[in-house]
Amino acid sequence: MNSNKVVLSAKDISITFGALKAVTNFNLEIKENELVGLIGPNGAGKTTVFNIITGIYSPTSGTYHFNGELIKKTPTFKLVKKGLARTFQNIRLFKNMSVLDNVLVANNFNMKYGILSGIFRFPNYWREEKKAKEKALELLKIFDLDKYADTAAGNLPYGKQRKLEIARAMATNPKLLLLDEPAAGMNPTETEELMNTISLIRKRFNIAILLIEHDMKLVLGICEKLVVLDHGTTIASGNPMEVINNPRVVTAYLGEKED
Ligand SMILES: Nc1ncnc2c1ncn2[C@@H]1O[C@H](COP(=O)(O)OP(=O)(O)O)[C@@H](O)[C@H]1O
Ligand SMILES: [Mg+2]
Missing domain, CATH: 3.40.50.300 (P-loop containing nucleotide triphosphate hydrolases)
Known part of the structure:
Protein backbone atom coordinates (compact mmCIF):
# COMPACT_ATOMS: atom_id res chain seq x y z
CA MET A 1 0.00 0.00 0.00
CA LEU A 84 15.78 12.33 -7.85
CA ALA A 85 16.71 10.25 -10.90
CA ARG A 86 15.54 10.25 -14.49
CA THR A 87 15.96 8.63 -17.86
CA PHE A 88 15.76 10.51 -21.15
CA GLN A 89 13.43 10.24 -24.13
CA ASN A 90 16.48 9.42 -26.30
CA ILE A 91 18.94 6.85 -25.04
CA ARG A 92 21.94 8.45 -23.35
CA LEU A 93 24.32 5.62 -22.57
CA PHE A 94 28.09 5.58 -22.88
CA LYS A 95 27.92 3.21 -25.85
CA ASN A 96 31.59 2.23 -25.86
CA MET A 97 31.72 1.57 -22.14
CA SER A 98 30.74 -1.76 -20.66
CA VAL A 99 27.28 -2.32 -19.20
CA LEU A 100 28.83 -2.54 -15.72
CA ASP A 101 30.79 0.70 -16.14
CA ASN A 102 27.66 2.53 -17.26
CA VAL A 103 26.10 1.71 -13.89
CA LEU A 104 29.34 2.43 -11.98
CA VAL A 105 29.53 5.92 -13.44
CA ALA A 106 26.17 6.76 -11.90
CA ASN A 107 27.20 5.15 -8.63
CA ASN A 108 30.14 7.54 -8.33
CA PHE A 109 27.72 10.05 -6.83
CA ASN A 110 27.59 7.91 -3.75
CA MET A 111 31.30 7.17 -3.31
CA LYS A 112 32.63 8.05 0.11
CA TYR A 113 36.34 8.40 -0.59
CA GLY A 114 37.79 11.88 -1.06
CA ILE A 115 39.68 13.20 -4.08
CA LEU A 116 43.10 12.47 -2.54
CA SER A 117 42.06 8.94 -1.74
CA GLY A 118 40.97 8.56 -5.33
CA ILE A 119 44.26 9.87 -6.72
CA PHE A 120 46.57 7.97 -4.41
CA ARG A 121 44.38 4.89 -4.23
CA PHE A 122 44.31 4.63 -0.43
CA PRO A 123 42.75 1.46 1.03
CA ASN A 124 39.33 3.06 1.46
CA TYR A 125 39.36 3.80 -2.28
CA TRP A 126 39.60 0.11 -3.08
CA ARG A 127 37.04 -0.75 -0.42
CA GLU A 128 34.54 1.71 -1.86
CA GLU A 129 35.32 0.55 -5.41
CA LYS A 130 34.66 -3.04 -4.47
CA LYS A 131 31.43 -2.18 -2.69
CA ALA A 132 30.28 -0.11 -5.67
CA LYS A 133 31.05 -2.93 -8.07
CA GLU A 134 29.15 -5.47 -5.99
CA LYS A 135 26.18 -3.12 -5.76
CA ALA A 136 26.23 -2.46 -9.51
CA LEU A 137 26.32 -6.18 -10.28
CA GLU A 138 23.43 -6.75 -7.91
CA LEU A 139 21.44 -4.09 -9.73
CA LEU A 140 22.27 -5.62 -13.11
CA LYS A 141 21.05 -8.96 -11.79
CA ILE A 142 17.69 -7.47 -10.83
CA PHE A 143 17.37 -6.15 -14.37
CA ASP A 144 18.53 -9.49 -15.76
CA LEU A 145 21.50 -7.74 -17.36
CA ASP A 146 24.30 -9.27 -15.27
CA LYS A 147 25.32 -11.66 -18.03
CA TYR A 148 26.06 -8.63 -20.21
CA ALA A 149 28.21 -6.88 -17.57
CA ASP A 150 31.32 -6.84 -19.80
CA THR A 151 29.48 -6.16 -23.08
CA ALA A 152 29.76 -2.68 -24.58
CA ALA A 153 26.45 -0.92 -23.88
CA GLY A 154 26.08 -0.03 -27.57
CA ASN A 155 26.09 -3.72 -28.51
CA LEU A 156 23.05 -4.57 -26.40
CA PRO A 157 19.72 -5.05 -28.18
CA TYR A 158 17.63 -1.87 -28.08
CA GLY A 159 15.20 -3.02 -25.38
CA LYS A 160 18.05 -3.98 -23.08
CA GLN A 161 19.74 -0.61 -23.60
CA ARG A 162 16.60 1.06 -22.35
CA LYS A 163 16.56 -1.27 -19.36
CA LEU A 164 20.20 -0.46 -18.65
CA GLU A 165 19.31 3.24 -18.54
CA ILE A 166 16.79 2.51 -15.82
CA ALA A 167 19.32 0.35 -13.94
CA ARG A 168 21.81 3.21 -14.13
CA ALA A 169 19.24 5.68 -12.79
CA MET A 170 18.54 3.26 -9.93
CA ALA A 171 22.23 3.22 -8.99
CA THR A 172 21.84 6.69 -7.46
N1 LIG B 1 14.22 24.78 -24.65
C1 LIG B 1 13.14 25.04 -25.38
N2 LIG B 1 13.05 26.17 -26.13
C2 LIG B 1 11.95 26.44 -26.86
N3 LIG B 1 10.87 25.64 -26.92
C3 LIG B 1 10.89 24.50 -26.20
C4 LIG B 1 12.02 24.13 -25.40
N4 LIG B 1 11.74 22.93 -24.81
C5 LIG B 1 10.53 22.58 -25.23
N5 LIG B 1 10.02 23.51 -26.06
C6 LIG B 1 8.68 23.49 -26.69
O1 LIG B 1 7.73 23.25 -25.66
C7 LIG B 1 6.68 22.43 -26.14
C8 LIG B 1 6.57 21.19 -25.27
O2 LIG B 1 7.68 20.34 -25.54
P1 LIG B 1 7.92 18.99 -24.78
O3 LIG B 1 7.87 19.23 -23.33
O4 LIG B 1 9.17 18.40 -25.31
O5 LIG B 1 6.65 18.11 -25.23
P2 LIG B 1 6.34 16.56 -25.02
O6 LIG B 1 7.45 15.96 -24.21
O7 LIG B 1 5.01 16.52 -24.35
O8 LIG B 1 6.26 15.97 -26.40
C9 LIG B 1 6.99 22.12 -27.58
O9 LIG B 1 6.28 23.04 -28.40
C10 LIG B 1 8.48 22.34 -27.67
O10 LIG B 1 8.88 22.70 -28.97
MG1 LIG C 1 8.81 14.48 -24.67
Missing part, protein backbone atom coordinates in the same frame (compact mmCIF):
# COMPACT_ATOMS: atom_id res chain seq x y z
CA ASN A 2 1.10 3.59 -0.51
CA SER A 3 2.02 5.64 2.50
CA ASN A 4 0.69 9.16 2.72
CA LYS A 5 4.08 10.81 2.63
CA VAL A 6 4.30 13.24 -0.28
CA VAL A 7 7.53 12.91 -2.27
CA LEU A 8 6.87 15.53 -4.90
CA SER A 9 4.47 18.40 -4.81
CA ALA A 10 4.40 20.88 -7.70
CA LYS A 11 2.25 23.99 -7.43
CA ASP A 12 1.12 26.18 -10.30
CA ILE A 13 4.24 25.66 -12.35
CA SER A 14 4.39 27.57 -15.63
CA ILE A 15 7.12 28.09 -18.17
CA THR A 16 7.19 30.11 -21.36
CA PHE A 17 9.70 29.97 -24.17
CA GLY A 18 9.37 33.34 -25.89
CA ALA A 19 5.71 33.53 -26.88
CA LEU A 20 5.10 29.81 -26.33
CA LYS A 21 3.35 28.79 -23.12
CA ALA A 22 4.92 25.33 -22.89
CA VAL A 23 3.45 24.49 -19.46
CA THR A 24 0.70 26.44 -17.68
CA ASN A 25 -0.31 26.12 -14.00
CA PHE A 26 0.88 22.55 -13.61
CA ASN A 27 -0.01 20.89 -10.31
CA LEU A 28 1.03 17.45 -9.19
CA GLU A 29 1.38 15.49 -5.99
CA ILE A 30 3.18 12.16 -5.87
CA LYS A 31 3.19 10.05 -2.74
CA GLU A 32 5.82 7.60 -1.62
CA ASN A 33 5.68 4.43 -3.73
CA GLU A 34 3.01 5.84 -6.05
CA LEU A 35 3.19 5.24 -9.80
CA VAL A 36 1.79 8.16 -11.76
CA GLY A 37 1.53 8.41 -15.54
CA LEU A 38 2.03 11.71 -17.37
CA ILE A 39 0.48 11.47 -20.80
CA GLY A 40 -0.60 13.72 -23.66
CA PRO A 41 0.01 14.31 -27.38
CA ASN A 42 3.46 15.20 -28.72
CA GLY A 43 4.48 18.72 -27.79
CA ALA A 44 2.07 18.80 -24.83
CA GLY A 45 4.84 19.79 -22.39
CA LYS A 46 5.59 16.43 -20.70
CA THR A 47 9.37 16.46 -21.10
CA THR A 48 9.40 20.14 -20.14
CA VAL A 49 7.79 19.18 -16.81
CA PHE A 50 10.63 16.67 -16.28
CA ASN A 51 13.20 19.31 -17.17
CA ILE A 52 11.72 21.66 -14.59
CA ILE A 53 11.53 19.03 -11.85
CA THR A 54 15.13 18.00 -12.47
CA GLY A 55 16.45 21.57 -12.39
CA ILE A 56 17.34 21.81 -16.07
CA TYR A 57 14.78 24.56 -16.66
CA SER A 58 13.79 27.21 -14.17
CA PRO A 59 10.01 27.74 -14.22
CA THR A 60 8.66 31.18 -15.08
CA SER A 61 6.41 30.90 -12.04
CA GLY A 62 5.36 28.32 -9.46
CA THR A 63 7.20 26.23 -6.88
CA TYR A 64 7.80 22.64 -6.04
CA HIS A 65 8.78 20.63 -3.00
CA PHE A 66 10.78 17.43 -3.07
CA ASN A 67 10.63 15.41 0.14
CA GLY A 68 9.19 18.42 1.92
CA GLU A 69 12.05 20.67 0.85
CA LEU A 70 11.41 23.73 -1.31
CA ILE A 71 13.43 23.32 -4.49
CA LYS A 72 14.51 26.50 -6.18
CA LYS A 73 17.40 26.90 -8.60
CA THR A 74 18.90 23.68 -7.25
CA PRO A 75 21.43 22.22 -9.69
CA THR A 76 20.63 18.82 -11.16
CA PHE A 77 23.53 16.98 -9.48
CA LYS A 78 22.32 18.15 -6.06
CA LEU A 79 18.81 16.94 -6.86
CA VAL A 80 20.27 13.55 -7.78
CA LYS A 81 21.92 13.40 -4.34
CA LYS A 82 18.58 14.27 -2.76
CA GLY A 83 17.00 11.26 -4.43
CA ASN A 173 19.30 5.35 -4.91
CA PRO A 174 16.39 7.55 -5.97
CA LYS A 175 13.22 8.17 -3.99
CA LEU A 176 11.54 9.38 -7.15
CA LEU A 177 12.31 8.02 -10.60
CA LEU A 178 11.25 9.92 -13.71
CA LEU A 179 10.98 7.83 -16.87
CA ASP A 180 10.59 9.66 -20.19
CA GLU A 181 8.99 7.35 -22.77
CA PRO A 182 10.91 4.23 -21.75
CA ALA A 183 8.95 2.04 -24.21
CA ALA A 184 9.58 4.28 -27.22
CA GLY A 185 10.75 2.14 -30.15
CA MET A 186 10.21 -1.15 -28.32
CA ASN A 187 8.45 -4.16 -29.76
CA PRO A 188 5.47 -5.61 -27.81
CA THR A 189 7.61 -8.28 -26.10
CA GLU A 190 10.17 -5.70 -24.96
CA THR A 191 7.37 -3.42 -23.75
CA GLU A 192 5.83 -6.24 -21.72
CA GLU A 193 9.23 -7.00 -20.17
CA LEU A 194 9.69 -3.33 -19.38
CA MET A 195 6.31 -3.17 -17.70
CA ASN A 196 7.34 -6.03 -15.41
CA THR A 197 10.69 -4.37 -14.69
CA ILE A 198 9.03 -1.10 -13.69
CA SER A 199 6.57 -2.85 -11.37
CA LEU A 200 9.39 -4.89 -9.88
CA ILE A 201 11.74 -2.01 -9.08
CA ARG A 202 8.98 0.04 -7.59
CA LYS A 203 8.03 -2.75 -5.19
CA ARG A 204 11.58 -3.84 -4.45
CA PHE A 205 12.99 -0.36 -3.83
CA ASN A 206 9.81 1.19 -2.52
CA ILE A 207 10.15 4.26 -4.74
CA ALA A 208 7.74 6.64 -6.44
CA ILE A 209 7.71 6.73 -10.24
CA LEU A 210 6.49 9.36 -12.68
CA LEU A 211 6.15 7.83 -16.11
CA ILE A 212 5.78 9.61 -19.43
CA GLU A 213 4.56 7.08 -21.95
CA HIS A 214 2.51 6.77 -25.13
CA ASP A 215 1.95 3.03 -24.95
CA MET A 216 -1.54 2.87 -23.42
CA LYS A 217 -1.29 -0.81 -22.59
CA LEU A 218 1.76 -0.09 -20.49
CA VAL A 219 0.29 3.04 -18.91
CA LEU A 220 -3.02 1.40 -18.02
CA GLY A 221 -1.26 -1.76 -16.93
CA ILE A 222 0.76 -0.16 -14.14
CA CYS A 223 -0.25 3.45 -13.38
CA GLU A 224 -2.48 4.25 -10.41
CA LYS A 225 -3.12 7.78 -11.46
CA LEU A 226 -2.87 9.70 -14.73
CA VAL A 227 -2.29 13.33 -15.52
CA VAL A 228 -3.03 14.47 -19.08
CA LEU A 229 -1.35 17.48 -20.61
CA ASP A 230 -2.48 19.14 -23.82
CA HIS A 231 -0.77 22.32 -25.07
CA GLY A 232 0.80 22.72 -21.63
CA THR A 233 -2.51 22.61 -19.79
CA THR A 234 -3.75 19.78 -17.55
CA ILE A 235 -7.00 18.64 -19.14
CA ALA A 236 -7.68 15.65 -16.86
CA SER A 237 -6.21 13.79 -13.91
CA GLY A 238 -7.08 10.95 -11.58
CA ASN A 239 -8.27 7.38 -12.07
CA PRO A 240 -6.69 5.98 -15.29
CA MET A 241 -9.84 4.47 -16.84
CA GLU A 242 -11.92 7.56 -16.10
CA VAL A 243 -9.21 9.79 -17.46
CA ILE A 244 -8.79 8.03 -20.80
CA ASN A 245 -12.54 8.02 -21.36
CA ASN A 246 -12.80 11.71 -20.59
CA PRO A 247 -14.13 13.43 -23.77
CA ARG A 248 -11.46 16.17 -23.58
CA VAL A 249 -8.74 13.54 -23.52
CA VAL A 250 -10.27 11.59 -26.40
CA THR A 251 -10.48 14.79 -28.47
CA ALA A 252 -6.89 15.77 -27.65
CA TYR A 253 -5.63 12.42 -28.89
CA LEU A 254 -7.86 12.30 -31.97
CA GLY A 255 -6.47 15.67 -32.99
CA GLU A 256 -2.96 14.25 -32.99
CA LYS A 257 -1.40 13.09 -36.22
CA GLU A 258 0.56 9.85 -36.19
CA ASP A 259 4.29 10.46 -36.25
Whole structure:
Protein backbone atom coordinates (compact mmCIF):
# COMPACT_ATOMS: atom_id res chain seq x y z
CA MET A 1 0.00 0.00 0.00
CA ASN A 2 1.10 3.59 -0.51
CA SER A 3 2.02 5.64 2.50
CA ASN A 4 0.69 9.16 2.72
CA LYS A 5 4.08 10.81 2.63
CA VAL A 6 4.30 13.24 -0.28
CA VAL A 7 7.53 12.91 -2.27
CA LEU A 8 6.87 15.53 -4.90
CA SER A 9 4.47 18.40 -4.81
CA ALA A 10 4.40 20.88 -7.70
CA LYS A 11 2.25 23.99 -7.43
CA ASP A 12 1.12 26.18 -10.30
CA ILE A 13 4.24 25.66 -12.35
CA SER A 14 4.39 27.57 -15.63
CA ILE A 15 7.12 28.09 -18.17
CA THR A 16 7.19 30.11 -21.36
CA PHE A 17 9.70 29.97 -24.17
CA GLY A 18 9.37 33.34 -25.89
CA ALA A 19 5.71 33.53 -26.88
CA LEU A 20 5.10 29.81 -26.33
CA LYS A 21 3.35 28.79 -23.12
CA ALA A 22 4.92 25.33 -22.89
CA VAL A 23 3.45 24.49 -19.46
CA THR A 24 0.70 26.44 -17.68
CA ASN A 25 -0.31 26.12 -14.00
CA PHE A 26 0.88 22.55 -13.61
CA ASN A 27 -0.01 20.89 -10.31
CA LEU A 28 1.03 17.45 -9.19
CA GLU A 29 1.38 15.49 -5.99
CA ILE A 30 3.18 12.16 -5.87
CA LYS A 31 3.19 10.05 -2.74
CA GLU A 32 5.82 7.60 -1.62
CA ASN A 33 5.68 4.43 -3.73
CA GLU A 34 3.01 5.84 -6.05
CA LEU A 35 3.19 5.24 -9.80
CA VAL A 36 1.79 8.16 -11.76
CA GLY A 37 1.53 8.41 -15.54
CA LEU A 38 2.03 11.71 -17.37
CA ILE A 39 0.48 11.47 -20.80
CA GLY A 40 -0.60 13.72 -23.66
CA PRO A 41 0.01 14.31 -27.38
CA ASN A 42 3.46 15.20 -28.72
CA GLY A 43 4.48 18.72 -27.79
CA ALA A 44 2.07 18.80 -24.83
CA GLY A 45 4.84 19.79 -22.39
CA LYS A 46 5.59 16.43 -20.70
CA THR A 47 9.37 16.46 -21.10
CA THR A 48 9.40 20.14 -20.14
CA VAL A 49 7.79 19.18 -16.81
CA PHE A 50 10.63 16.67 -16.28
CA ASN A 51 13.20 19.31 -17.17
CA ILE A 52 11.72 21.66 -14.59
CA ILE A 53 11.53 19.03 -11.85
CA THR A 54 15.13 18.00 -12.47
CA GLY A 55 16.45 21.57 -12.39
CA ILE A 56 17.34 21.81 -16.07
CA TYR A 57 14.78 24.56 -16.66
CA SER A 58 13.79 27.21 -14.17
CA PRO A 59 10.01 27.74 -14.22
CA THR A 60 8.66 31.18 -15.08
CA SER A 61 6.41 30.90 -12.04
CA GLY A 62 5.36 28.32 -9.46
CA THR A 63 7.20 26.23 -6.88
CA TYR A 64 7.80 22.64 -6.04
CA HIS A 65 8.78 20.63 -3.00
CA PHE A 66 10.78 17.43 -3.07
CA ASN A 67 10.63 15.41 0.14
CA GLY A 68 9.19 18.42 1.92
CA GLU A 69 12.05 20.67 0.85
CA LEU A 70 11.41 23.73 -1.31
CA ILE A 71 13.43 23.32 -4.49
CA LYS A 72 14.51 26.50 -6.18
CA LYS A 73 17.40 26.90 -8.60
CA THR A 74 18.90 23.68 -7.25
CA PRO A 75 21.43 22.22 -9.69
CA THR A 76 20.63 18.82 -11.16
CA PHE A 77 23.53 16.98 -9.48
CA LYS A 78 22.32 18.15 -6.06
CA LEU A 79 18.81 16.94 -6.86
CA VAL A 80 20.27 13.55 -7.78
CA LYS A 81 21.92 13.40 -4.34
CA LYS A 82 18.58 14.27 -2.76
CA GLY A 83 17.00 11.26 -4.43
CA LEU A 84 15.78 12.33 -7.85
CA ALA A 85 16.71 10.25 -10.90
CA ARG A 86 15.54 10.25 -14.49
CA THR A 87 15.96 8.63 -17.86
CA PHE A 88 15.76 10.51 -21.15
CA GLN A 89 13.43 10.24 -24.13
CA ASN A 90 16.48 9.42 -26.30
CA ILE A 91 18.94 6.85 -25.04
CA ARG A 92 21.94 8.45 -23.35
CA LEU A 93 24.32 5.62 -22.57
CA PHE A 94 28.09 5.58 -22.88
CA LYS A 95 27.92 3.21 -25.85
CA ASN A 96 31.59 2.23 -25.86
CA MET A 97 31.72 1.57 -22.14
CA SER A 98 30.74 -1.76 -20.66
CA VAL A 99 27.28 -2.32 -19.20
CA LEU A 100 28.83 -2.54 -15.72
CA ASP A 101 30.79 0.70 -16.14
CA ASN A 102 27.66 2.53 -17.26
CA VAL A 103 26.10 1.71 -13.89
CA LEU A 104 29.34 2.43 -11.98
CA VAL A 105 29.53 5.92 -13.44
CA ALA A 106 26.17 6.76 -11.90
CA ASN A 107 27.20 5.15 -8.63
CA ASN A 108 30.14 7.54 -8.33
CA PHE A 109 27.72 10.05 -6.83
CA ASN A 110 27.59 7.91 -3.75
CA MET A 111 31.30 7.17 -3.31
CA LYS A 112 32.63 8.05 0.11
CA TYR A 113 36.34 8.40 -0.59
CA GLY A 114 37.79 11.88 -1.06
CA ILE A 115 39.68 13.20 -4.08
CA LEU A 116 43.10 12.47 -2.54
CA SER A 117 42.06 8.94 -1.74
CA GLY A 118 40.97 8.56 -5.33
CA ILE A 119 44.26 9.87 -6.72
CA PHE A 120 46.57 7.97 -4.41
CA ARG A 121 44.38 4.89 -4.23
CA PHE A 122 44.31 4.63 -0.43
CA PRO A 123 42.75 1.46 1.03
CA ASN A 124 39.33 3.06 1.46
CA TYR A 125 39.36 3.80 -2.28
CA TRP A 126 39.60 0.11 -3.08
CA ARG A 127 37.04 -0.75 -0.42
CA GLU A 128 34.54 1.71 -1.86
CA GLU A 129 35.32 0.55 -5.41
CA LYS A 130 34.66 -3.04 -4.47
CA LYS A 131 31.43 -2.18 -2.69
CA ALA A 132 30.28 -0.11 -5.67
CA LYS A 133 31.05 -2.93 -8.07
CA GLU A 134 29.15 -5.47 -5.99
CA LYS A 135 26.18 -3.12 -5.76
CA ALA A 136 26.23 -2.46 -9.51
CA LEU A 137 26.32 -6.18 -10.28
CA GLU A 138 23.43 -6.75 -7.91
CA LEU A 139 21.44 -4.09 -9.73
CA LEU A 140 22.27 -5.62 -13.11
CA LYS A 141 21.05 -8.96 -11.79
CA ILE A 142 17.69 -7.47 -10.83
CA PHE A 143 17.37 -6.15 -14.37
CA ASP A 144 18.53 -9.49 -15.76
CA LEU A 145 21.50 -7.74 -17.36
CA ASP A 146 24.30 -9.27 -15.27
CA LYS A 147 25.32 -11.66 -18.03
CA TYR A 148 26.06 -8.63 -20.21
CA ALA A 149 28.21 -6.88 -17.57
CA ASP A 150 31.32 -6.84 -19.80
CA THR A 151 29.48 -6.16 -23.08
CA ALA A 152 29.76 -2.68 -24.58
CA ALA A 153 26.45 -0.92 -23.88
CA GLY A 154 26.08 -0.03 -27.57
CA ASN A 155 26.09 -3.72 -28.51
CA LEU A 156 23.05 -4.57 -26.40
CA PRO A 157 19.72 -5.05 -28.18
CA TYR A 158 17.63 -1.87 -28.08
CA GLY A 159 15.20 -3.02 -25.38
CA LYS A 160 18.05 -3.98 -23.08
CA GLN A 161 19.74 -0.61 -23.60
CA ARG A 162 16.60 1.06 -22.35
CA LYS A 163 16.56 -1.27 -19.36
CA LEU A 164 20.20 -0.46 -18.65
CA GLU A 165 19.31 3.24 -18.54
CA ILE A 166 16.79 2.51 -15.82
CA ALA A 167 19.32 0.35 -13.94
CA ARG A 168 21.81 3.21 -14.13
CA ALA A 169 19.24 5.68 -12.79
CA MET A 170 18.54 3.26 -9.93
CA ALA A 171 22.23 3.22 -8.99
CA THR A 172 21.84 6.69 -7.46
CA ASN A 173 19.30 5.35 -4.91
CA PRO A 174 16.39 7.55 -5.97
CA LYS A 175 13.22 8.17 -3.99
CA LEU A 176 11.54 9.38 -7.15
CA LEU A 177 12.31 8.02 -10.60
CA LEU A 178 11.25 9.92 -13.71
CA LEU A 179 10.98 7.83 -16.87
CA ASP A 180 10.59 9.66 -20.19
CA GLU A 181 8.99 7.35 -22.77
CA PRO A 182 10.91 4.23 -21.75
CA ALA A 183 8.95 2.04 -24.21
CA ALA A 184 9.58 4.28 -27.22
CA GLY A 185 10.75 2.14 -30.15
CA MET A 186 10.21 -1.15 -28.32
CA ASN A 187 8.45 -4.16 -29.76
CA PRO A 188 5.47 -5.61 -27.81
CA THR A 189 7.61 -8.28 -26.10
CA GLU A 190 10.17 -5.70 -24.96
CA THR A 191 7.37 -3.42 -23.75
CA GLU A 192 5.83 -6.24 -21.72
CA GLU A 193 9.23 -7.00 -20.17
CA LEU A 194 9.69 -3.33 -19.38
CA MET A 195 6.31 -3.17 -17.70
CA ASN A 196 7.34 -6.03 -15.41
CA THR A 197 10.69 -4.37 -14.69
CA ILE A 198 9.03 -1.10 -13.69
CA SER A 199 6.57 -2.85 -11.37
CA LEU A 200 9.39 -4.89 -9.88
CA ILE A 201 11.74 -2.01 -9.08
CA ARG A 202 8.98 0.04 -7.59
CA LYS A 203 8.03 -2.75 -5.19
CA ARG A 204 11.58 -3.84 -4.45
CA PHE A 205 12.99 -0.36 -3.83
CA ASN A 206 9.81 1.19 -2.52
CA ILE A 207 10.15 4.26 -4.74
CA ALA A 208 7.74 6.64 -6.44
CA ILE A 209 7.71 6.73 -10.24
CA LEU A 210 6.49 9.36 -12.68
CA LEU A 211 6.15 7.83 -16.11
CA ILE A 212 5.78 9.61 -19.43
CA GLU A 213 4.56 7.08 -21.95
CA HIS A 214 2.51 6.77 -25.13
CA ASP A 215 1.95 3.03 -24.95
CA MET A 216 -1.54 2.87 -23.42
CA LYS A 217 -1.29 -0.81 -22.59
CA LEU A 218 1.76 -0.09 -20.49
CA VAL A 219 0.29 3.04 -18.91
CA LEU A 220 -3.02 1.40 -18.02
CA GLY A 221 -1.26 -1.76 -16.93
CA ILE A 222 0.76 -0.16 -14.14
CA CYS A 223 -0.25 3.45 -13.38
CA GLU A 224 -2.48 4.25 -10.41
CA LYS A 225 -3.12 7.78 -11.46
CA LEU A 226 -2.87 9.70 -14.73
CA VAL A 227 -2.29 13.33 -15.52
CA VAL A 228 -3.03 14.47 -19.08
CA LEU A 229 -1.35 17.48 -20.61
CA ASP A 230 -2.48 19.14 -23.82
CA HIS A 231 -0.77 22.32 -25.07
CA GLY A 232 0.80 22.72 -21.63
CA THR A 233 -2.51 22.61 -19.79
CA THR A 234 -3.75 19.78 -17.55
CA ILE A 235 -7.00 18.64 -19.14
CA ALA A 236 -7.68 15.65 -16.86
CA SER A 237 -6.21 13.79 -13.91
CA GLY A 238 -7.08 10.95 -11.58
CA ASN A 239 -8.27 7.38 -12.07
CA PRO A 240 -6.69 5.98 -15.29
CA MET A 241 -9.84 4.47 -16.84
CA GLU A 242 -11.92 7.56 -16.10
CA VAL A 243 -9.21 9.79 -17.46
CA ILE A 244 -8.79 8.03 -20.80
CA ASN A 245 -12.54 8.02 -21.36
CA ASN A 246 -12.80 11.71 -20.59
CA PRO A 247 -14.13 13.43 -23.77
CA ARG A 248 -11.46 16.17 -23.58
CA VAL A 249 -8.74 13.54 -23.52
CA VAL A 250 -10.27 11.59 -26.40
CA THR A 251 -10.48 14.79 -28.47
CA ALA A 252 -6.89 15.77 -27.65
CA TYR A 253 -5.63 12.42 -28.89
CA LEU A 254 -7.86 12.30 -31.97
CA GLY A 255 -6.47 15.67 -32.99
CA GLU A 256 -2.96 14.25 -32.99
CA LYS A 257 -1.40 13.09 -36.22
CA GLU A 258 0.56 9.85 -36.19
CA ASP A 259 4.29 10.46 -36.25
N1 LIG B 1 14.22 24.78 -24.65
C1 LIG B 1 13.14 25.04 -25.38
N2 LIG B 1 13.05 26.17 -26.13
C2 LIG B 1 11.95 26.44 -26.86
N3 LIG B 1 10.87 25.64 -26.92
C3 LIG B 1 10.89 24.50 -26.20
C4 LIG B 1 12.02 24.13 -25.40
N4 LIG B 1 11.74 22.93 -24.81
C5 LIG B 1 10.53 22.58 -25.23
N5 LIG B 1 10.02 23.51 -26.06
C6 LIG B 1 8.68 23.49 -26.69
O1 LIG B 1 7.73 23.25 -25.66
C7 LIG B 1 6.68 22.43 -26.14
C8 LIG B 1 6.57 21.19 -25.27
O2 LIG B 1 7.68 20.34 -25.54
P1 LIG B 1 7.92 18.99 -24.78
O3 LIG B 1 7.87 19.23 -23.33
O4 LIG B 1 9.17 18.40 -25.31
O5 LIG B 1 6.65 18.11 -25.23
P2 LIG B 1 6.34 16.56 -25.02
O6 LIG B 1 7.45 15.96 -24.21
O7 LIG B 1 5.01 16.52 -24.35
O8 LIG B 1 6.26 15.97 -26.40
C9 LIG B 1 6.99 22.12 -27.58
O9 LIG B 1 6.28 23.04 -28.40
C10 LIG B 1 8.48 22.34 -27.67
O10 LIG B 1 8.88 22.70 -28.97
MG1 LIG C 1 8.81 14.48 -24.67
